[in-house]
Amino acid sequence: MRRLRVTWLFVVLVVSGPAIWLVLGERGGRERIVPLASLDLLKVEQGLGYAQPNRTIQGRPFSIAGETYASGLGTHAPSVVRVALDGRGSRFTAKVGVDDEAKRPGSVVFRIIGDERERYNSGTVRAGEPARPVDVDLRGIRRLLLLVEPGVDGQDGDHADWVDALFRVKGERPRTVDRPTEEAILLTPPSSPQPCINGARIFGVGPGSPLLYTIAATGDRPMTFGVTNLPAGLQLDSQTGQITGSLSKVGTNRMTLVAENELGRAERELRIVVGVSLALTPPMGWNSWNCWGCAVDQEKILETAQAFVDSGLIEHGWSYINIDDCWTVNPSAADGVVRDRQGMLQANDKFPDMLRLTDAIHSLGLKAGIYTSPGPTTCQGFTGSYQHEMQDAARIARWGFDYLKYDWCGYSAIVGDPDREALIKPYALMKSCLDQVERDIVYSLCQYGMGEVWEWGRDVGGHCWRTTGDIVDTWESVSSIGFSQDGYSLFGGPGHWNDPDMLVVGQVGWGSDLHATRLTPNEQYSHMSLWCLLCAPLLIGCDVTKLDAFTHSLLTNDEVLEVNQDPLGDQARRIARAGYQEVWAKAMEDGSKAVGLFNRSEFPERITVQWKDLGIHGPHRVRDLWRQQDLGEFEDHFEDKVPRHGVLLVRMNGIGTGD
Ligand code: GLA
Numbered sequence: 001m002r003r004l005r006v007t008w009l010f011v012v013l014v015v016s017g018p019a020i021w022l023v024l025g026e027r028g029g030r031e032r033i034v035p036l037a038s039l040d041l042l043k044v045e046q047g048l049g050y051a052q053p054n055r056t057i058q059g060r061p062f063s064i065a066g067e068t069y070a071s072g073l074g075t076h077a078p079s080v081v082r083v084a085l086d087g088r089g090s091r092f093t094a095k096v097g098v099d100d101e102a103k104r105p106g107s108v109v110f111r112i113i114g115d116e117r118e119r120y121n122s123g124t125v126r127a128g129e130p131a132r133p134v135d136v137d138l139r140g141i142r143r144l145l146l147l148v149e150p151g152v153d154g155q156d157g158d159h160a161d162w163v164d165a166l167f168r169v170k171g172e173r174p175r176t177v178d179r180p181t182e183e184a185i186l187l188t189p190p191s192s193p194q195p196c197i198n199g200a201r202i203f204g205v206g207p208g209s210p211l212l213y214t215i216a217a218t219g220d221r222p223m224t225f226g227v228t229n230l231p232a233g234l235q236l237d238s239q240t241g242q243i244t245g246s247l248s249k250v251g252t253n254r255m256t257l258v259a260e261n262e263l264g265r266a267e268r269e270l271r272i273v274v275g276v277s278l279a280l281t282p283p284m285g286w287n288s289w290n291c292w293g294c295a296v297d298q299e300k301i302l303e304t305a306q307a308f309v310d311s312g313l314i315e316h317g318w319s320y321i322n323i324d325d326c327w328t329v330n331p332s333a334a335d336g337v338v339r340d341r342q343g344m345l346q347a348n349d350k351f352p353d354m355l356r357l358t359d360a361i362h363s364l365g366l367k368a369g370i371y372t373s374p375g376p377t378t379c380q381g382f383t384g385s386y387q388h389e390m391q392d393a394a395r396i397a398r399w400g401f402d403y404l405k406y407d408w409c410g411y412s413a414i415v416g417d418p419d420r421e422a423l424i425k426p427y428a429l430m431k432s433c434l435d436q437v438e439r440d441i442v443y444s445l446c447q448y449g450m451g452e453v454w455e456w457g458r459d460v461g462g463h464c465w466r467t468t469g470d471i472v473d474t475w476e477s478v479s480s481i482g483f484s485q486d487g488y489s490l491f492g493g494p495g496h497w498n499d500p501d502m503l504v505v506g507q508v509g510w511g512s513d514l515h516a517t518r519l520t521p522n523e524q525y526s527h528m529s530l531w532c533l534l535c536a537p538l539l540i541g542c543d544v545t546k547l548d549a550f551t552h553s554l555l556t557n558d559e560v561l562e563v564n565q566d567p568l569g570d571q572a573r574r575i576a577r578a579g580y581q582e583v584w585a586k587a588m589e590d591g592s593k594a595v596g597l598f599n600r601s602e603f604p605e606r607i608t609v610q611w612k613d614l615g616i617h618g619p620h621r622v623r624d625l626w627r628q629q630d631l632g633e634f635e636d637h638f639e640d641k642v643p644r645h646g647v648l649l650v651r652m653n654g655i656g657t658g659d
Pocket of ligand 1: 289324325379469470
């Protein structure tokens with residue numbers, strides 16, 4: 001009987017085999033080949049341009065070490081392609097390399113992550129090297145990430161190609177997906193109604209220069225301000241907290257600031273240092289470029305200044321309101337007189353009254369900044385200062401500006417391929433002009449890090465200098481700039497800061513399409529934390545008249561801002577790195593350490609910081625600065641889970657060890 005049943009089953013299988021396979025095939029899907037280039041490439045995130053199907057990012061046919069390829073995906077590092085496979089894939093094959101089209105020879109690393117585990121790592125691939133084969137087993141994988149990371153030489157020339165890139169899958173086609181969404185959790189606790197004094201604890205001023213320092217304090221209004229030991233030559237407005245006047249004697253003046261309301265009183269020491277340098281803490285303020293681009297005008301600047309007061313940003317130490325490019329006359333548009341008969345620089349129609357503008361900014365207790373170029377024109381083709389440097393410095397000072405961003409751009413028409421001496425020359429020239437005006441002007445060098453500017457920016461009189469090209473509001477841009485600042489910490493300090501470019505939080509858009517930053521909430525926490533640790537100038541780049549609650553909380557955490565404004569001015573270094581985890585730390589004036597535990601990976605990770613890497617020993621109290629909460633005492637290490645692209649920013653105080 002049993003034997004009969006088995007035979008019967010055998011007959012059924014043989015006869016109906018093709019039909020059964022067809023059914024299975026329809027259920028599980030027959031294996032098919034899907035080119036990577038046929039997926040929706042708009043979801044690809046990358047450092048420059050847009051991902052192209054069957055073309056390089058410059059729209060050319062692929063060419064790797066002289067070999068041409070017809071199909072694939074052209075991208076630029078850093079880049080991420082997120083693919084949903086949902087377990088239907090069996091193999092991914094491709095060849096990878098740096099395209100021959102790049103003018104500068106780039107180097108990149110191609111990586112493939114399947115469900116949080118690395119499945120392929122090309123190692124460093126350089127321009128001119130033949131394409132490397134990729135063959136990844138996809139069985140069981142739900143989410144696949146195709147990553148291209150810049151090599152150690154930065155992003156230049158990183159035109160990265162995935163050629164002949166094919167998925168073998170069953171059933172539905174793979175699809176590209178957006179990054180995971182995150183809830184925007186407000187970590188900063190609301191400010192207390194009692195008075196609390198924030199902002200810089202040390203302030204530099206030139207001998208005899210007009211001084212303006214506004215006491216930054218949170219707490220219910222009305223509030224009255226006082227200063228004990230206010231040096232002769234200075235006055236305080238007890239209603240606004242503005243300290244004005246001038247000091248002629250070189251040296252340090254210590255005083256105690258007082259803020260009082262009906263709920264209480266706060267005190268804090270302020271040091272005003274005469275004659276050493278300006279910007280003894282990194283400048284904190286706003287710049288028009290990242291939101292308004294060339295659409296900037298006088299009204300927008302005035303509204304921004306008012307919004308600094310109305311939104312309370314001023315109570316946390318934010319003070320500069322800086323106009324970027326496009327305020328002078330564009331000579332080729334012939335829409336105004338570039339300079340008057342005496343050669344004095346003219347503002348264009350959008351800035352009808354510069355004096356009124358700076359007066360209005362100052363009367364709010366804020367400072368005003370402006371922009372020009374050592375070239376005949378600026379980056380956007382507006383008039384620059386070439387051969388009018390002294391006149392322009394004088395004009396800017398007379399108008400009452402307190403900050404000058406001096407942007408190389410148009411000067412490349414004067415020297416094409418500059419050596420270090422040629423790079424220094426126009427910056428030294430403008431500094432010698434600024435030294436002749438009777439006003440303190442913070443001098444910001446902007447030339448994107450050429451010629452290792454951090455090595456000479458200070459000698460040339462710069463209070464800060466850009467170390468990189470322009471930032472944009474993507475994680476690729478922020479992380480590749482921020483995490484590449486390690487080598488510069490030696491060169492930064494009070495009065496001379498490395499500048500990794502402005503903040504890309506809130507509504508940004510460079511004048512055309514104002515949109516919410518494309519950074520996720522955790523990426524924004526990482527951005528702010530890293531910029532604070534790096535002692536970067538903090539220049540908000542968004543429309544502050546439309547500050548949402550999340551951005552506001554991001555910009556008003558006094559314990560976080562204190563990391564940036566600490567008088568010691570120690571720029572954080574990377575003290576540990578493992579895979580996607582990085583730990584950055586800096587010393588604070590009170591002997592504590594500020595430490596950022598960063599997770600650059602696509603998934604949450606546990607990160608540990610060891611005391612030995614921090615150079616400390618013995619028990620330490622650890623405080624979470626974003627949440628403003630003590631986390632407890634730890635003996636020799638601290639560890640916690642950090643979200644994707646997120647950070648844990650802590651401060652560590654030794655207990656009885658003097659650390
Ligand atoms: C350069 C600078 C930017 C901005 C623009 C203005 O790109 O790096 O920060 O000032 O010019 O044109």
